[in-house]
Amino acid sequence: MLKFPIYLDYSATTPVDPRVAAKMIPWLTEHFGNPASRSHAYGWEAEKAVEEAREQVAALVNADPKEIIWTSGATESNNLAIKGAAQFYKGKGKHIITLKTEHKAVLDTVRELERQGFEATYLDVQENGLVDLQVLKAAIRPDTIVISVMYVNNEVGVIQPIAEIGELCREKGIVFHVDAAQATGKVEIDLATLKVDLMSFSAHKTYGPKGIGALYVRRKPRVRLEAQMHGGGHERGLRSGTLATHQIIGMGEAFRIAREEMAAENGRIRALRDKLLKGLQDIEATYVNGDVEQRVPHNLNISFAYVEGESLIMAIKDVAVSSGSACTSASLEPSYVLRALGRNDELAHSSIRFTIGRFTTEEEIDYTIALLHRKIGKLRELSPLWEMVQEGVDLDTVQWAAH
Amino acid sequence: MAYSEKVLDHYENPRNVGSFAKEEEGVATGMVGAPACGDVMKLQIKVGKDGVIEDAKFKTYGCGSAIASSSLVTEWVKGKTIDQALEIKNTQIAEELALPPVKIHCSILAEDAIKAAVADYKKKHEG
Numbered sequence: 001m002l003k004f005p006i007y008l009d010y011s012a013t014t015p016v017d018p019r020v021a022a023k024m025i026p027w028l029t030e031h032f033g034n035p036a037s038r039s040h041a042y043g044w045e046a047e048k049a050v051e052e053a054r055e056q057v058a059a060l061v062n063a064d065p066k067e068i069i070w071t072s073g074a075t076e077s078n079n080l081a082i083k084g085a086a087q088f089y090k091g092k093g094k095h096i097i098t099l100k101t102e103h104k105a106v107l108d109t110v111r112e113l114e115r116q117g118f119e120a121t122y123l124d125v126q127e128n129g130l131v132d133l134q135v136l137k138a139a140i141r142p143d144t145i146v147i148s149v150m151y152v153n154n155e156v157g158v159i160q161p162i163a164e165i166g167e168l169c170r171e172k173g174i175v176f177h178v179d180a181a182q183a184t185g186k187v188e189i190d191l192a193t194l195k196v197d198l199m200s201f202s203a204h205k206t207y208g209p210k211g212i213g214a215l216y217v218r219r220k221p222r223v224r225l226e227a228q229m230h231g232g233g234h235e236r237g238l239r240s241g242t243l244a245t246h247q248i249i250g251m252g253e254a255f256r257i258a259r260e261e262m263a264a265e266n267g268r269i270r271a272l273r274d275k276l277l278k279g280l281q282d283i284e285a286t287y288v289n290g291d292v293e294q295r296v297p298h299n300l301n302i303s304f305a306y307v308e309g310e311s312l313i314m315a316i317k318d319v320a321v322s323s324g325s326a327c328t329s330a331s332l333e334p335s336y337v338l339r340a341l342g343r344n345d346e347l348a349h350s351s352i353r354f355t356i357g358r359f360t361t362e363e364e365i366d367y368t369i370a371l372l373h374r375k376i377g378k379l380r381e382l383s384p385l386w387e388m389v390q391e392g393v394d395l396d397t398v399q400w401a402a403h
Numbered sequence: 404m405a406y407s408e409k410v411l412d413h414y415e416n417p418r419n420v421g422s423f424a425k426e427e428e429g430v431a432t433g434m435v436g437a438p439a440c441g442d443v444m445k446l447q448i449k450v451g452k453d454g455v456i457e458d459a460k461f462k463t464y465g466c467g468s469a470i471a472s473s474s475l476v477t478e479w480v481k482g483k484t485i486d487q488a489l490e491i492k493n494t495q496i497a498e499e500l501a502l503p504p505v506k507i508h509c510s511i512l513a514e515d516a517i518k519a520a521v522a523d524y525k526k527k528h529e530g
Contacts, residue, residue, distance in 0.1 A: 308441055310466035314406075314414060334441070346438040382420055382470065384445035384462040385438060400437030 005320045006364045010205075010298060010357030011154055011182060012322060016250065017207040017358070023253045024209065027246040035243045036234060046245045053252025057201065057214055060255040061180075061189040066219060069235045070248055073213035074181035075105040077200030078148075080215055080239065082109045084225030085146050085175045085198065086118055093143030096120045099131055099150070099160075100340040106148050106179055127342050128291035129158035137168060146175045151183035151199075155324065155337040155353060156290030157299025159187055166195030175223060181205050181213075185258035186266065186296040191216060197223040203247070207358060208254030212247035215239075269356050270297035272365050276354060277302075279369030283376055285389075289324075289338055289351055300354045303338075303347040304372075306386040307379040312352060315375035319368050324351035346395075406467055407501035413471035418478050421460045423447050429457075431527060433519025436512050442469040446516035448480060448488070450524055456480045456488060461516075468506040472496050472513035485521045 007015075016024075027049065035050045037043025051065065058065040071077045086096060098110050100122045110120045121139045125131050131149060140147075147169055149160050162178055169176035177198040183189060185206040191199065199216040203209055217223055217238065231240030277300055280286060285305040301324075304312065309323035324335030334348035343351075354368070380386040385395060406414070422445075423430045429450045436443040442465030449458040459477040463470045475496060480488045496502075496510035 306464065308465050308469075310441075311414070311470060314467045344439070345441075349438075349441045382417060382462055383464045384434065384443050385464045387422065387445075387462060395438060400439070400443070401435055 002363060002367060004318050006318060006368060007320050008354045008356060008360065008364075008368065009320050009322055010360075011157070011353065011355035013204050013210065014207045014357055015359065016204075016209050017254060017257060019257060020208055020250050020253045024246045024250040027249050031245070033245075035245055036232065046243075050243055050245060050248050053248045056252035056256040056259075060184060060259045061191050061199065061201075061216065062193075063191040063216055064219060067191075067216050069215045069217055069238050070243055071213045071215055071239055072211055073204070074103075074179060074200045074202035075213075077202075077213050077215040078103070078105040078177075078179055079109050080225065080228050081177045081198040081200060081217075082106065082146060082148055083113060083228055084238075085177065085223065086113050087226040088224045089145045089175060090118075093141075093145040094118045095141050095144040096146045096148070097123065097136065097139050097144060098148045099123050099125055101125050101129060101153055101155075101337045102148065102150050103154055103179060103181070106150065110148070125340055128294070129153060129156045129289075129337075129341050130291055130294060131160055131165075133161060133164055133168070136165065140168075140172060140174070144172070144174050146177060148177040148179065150179040150181075151189070152180070152186060152296050153290065153337065154182050155322075155335060156301045156341070157182070157296045157355075158290045159183075159294050159296060162196065163194055169197075170195040182296070184255065185262050186298065191218075198225075203251035203254055206254050206258050209247050209250040212244060212251045214251070265358060266297045269358075269360070272356050272360055272362060273297055273300055273354075275362070276300055276356070276365050276369060279365070280372055283373060287343075287347060289341060289343060289347075298356045300356075301338075301351060302354070303343065303351040304376050305347060305350055306383045306389060307350055307376055309349050309351060311379060312350070312375065315379060316352075316368075316371055318371060322353040322355075324348045324353070405503075406471075409500050410468055410471040410502070413474040413500070414467045417461075417470055417474040419458075419460050419474065420462065422462065423449055423458075423460055429524075431520050431524030433516045433521070433523055435515045435519050436465070436469075438464065441465060442509065442512060444469065444473045444512055444516045446473060446476065446513075446520045448485075448520045448524065450485060450528075454484045454486075456483055456485065465509065465512075466506070468500065468502050469509040469512065471500055472502075472509045473516060475499060476513045476517055480517060485524060488517055489521055491517055 033042025033046040035046040054065040181202040201214045203212045287303045289301040338348040461473040463473045493510040493514040
């Protein structure tokens with residue numbers, strides 16, 4: 001039995017795994033103690049549970065639990081990491097490097113630091129979405145103090161060469177921050193070997209609750225940060241604020257499940273994604289956005305030329321997906337990520353991001369393929385661009401009246 | 404995007420989709436917009452000897468409200484003289500379809516499409 005709309009937007013957020021939800025509930029009602037209460041059993045049991053969750057989060061990425069700081073989510077982690085490191089090390093320099101395809105939580109944070117007097121370089125990526133290591137190397141200045149590169153891109157799912165960038169940063173003594181919100185449970189992360197100094201995590205992209213995340217802060221060699229949230233001195237002074245015990249326990253359980261099940265789960269999800277890709281690729285004039293190989297198994301970002309993204313989303317309202325189309329955003333600008341990949345505006349408008357997850361079934365994929373075939377056919381019947389292309393007109397030679 | 408019933412109806416059941424042969428007697432074509440902006444409308448009118456629009460067809464690349472706006476104007480221009488057709492204003496289209504403010508440009512484009520089709524007709528017949 002299919003349930004509509006079919007959810008294929010797992011990179012936007014995931015449902016909380018029922019096992020996670022079950023584990024969280026007692027920490028709201030029975031075990032409600034403040035983990036910072038040192039004077040009674042309510043506090044002690046909450047603190048113990050929080051530390052177990054910290055171990056589970058650390059275990060997924062092969063880190064020491066002492067290196068995990070709880071935050072409200074990856075946005076806060078990115079802010080704390082980039083602002084915290086830049087402000088702490090500002091005596092060493094004022095230059096920050098990041099990519100044009102980063103999440104807004106990184107781009108806007110770096111912009112804010114520019115307003116505070118730091119300088120920033122926003123690197124282009126290659127057509128496949130990956131950063132060119134030579135370009136990155138060339139951008140490094142003697143006063144570069146922080147480099148921030150995401151592990152997995154949220155729109156196109158490409159996996160950046162984190163290990164290689166880490167080597168480069170360590171050699172030059174530059175703090176390396178990685179936004180791994182989209183990576184946990186999707187790629188193996190081994191912080192014992194990766195030369196990453198700071199890494200941001202989110203629970204809700206990995207079947208945990210919204211409103212909780214973490215920041216990995218390396219101890220050896222030690223990385224220091226200026227706190228951004230001041231108060232009771234929680235989390236070794238790096239992030240004050242009462243710990244959200246139930247959320248933390250949910251994140252711990254979600255990451256435990258991810259560690260135990262990711263190998264099998266990614267195999268299953270990859271098979272579904274490949275089936276979806278195969279089923280959509282025989283529609284004429286479709287283009288996959290981003291590298292096909294160097295990519296997480298659950299992401300398919302594809303442009304259907306000559307149909308507009310928002311009307312396509314309306315046509316396929318039985319499936320919940322995202323589009324790079326301007327019409328679905330408040331800004332009326334098409335996806336800056338797809339533009340950074342060199343996709344023209346028209347293809348950016350016509351892009352759909354499918355992200356598959358733990359609860360996606362083969363039946364749902366079959367339905368989606370058939371629906372897309374039907375609706376794209378209908379919209380192309382309606383499209384003057386498609387008609388012109390069928391008549392042999394090269395659209396690039398047409399003088400359009402831009403508005 | 405929360406659309407009105409009327410937009411959804413025109414989007415689900417677009418009226419007068421298609422094309423006339425360009426060389427057909429009395430046919431004029433207006434093409435407006437640009438792919439890079441996310442919408443292109445092609446409006447064709449077929450004008451009788453008496454100057455009355457007998458038939459109209461459209462094809463639109465664009466969002467739901469762009470498709471609805473152009474579908475609506477094919478209905479509205481039929482039976483009107485070309486000068487009456489020019490009196491159709493974007494505000495009427497926006498009001499009829501209850502377009503949200505961010506989609507007003509779709510109704511402007513539909514008005515432009517009428518103007519462009521009529522201009523093409525005049526160029527062919529009054530030149």
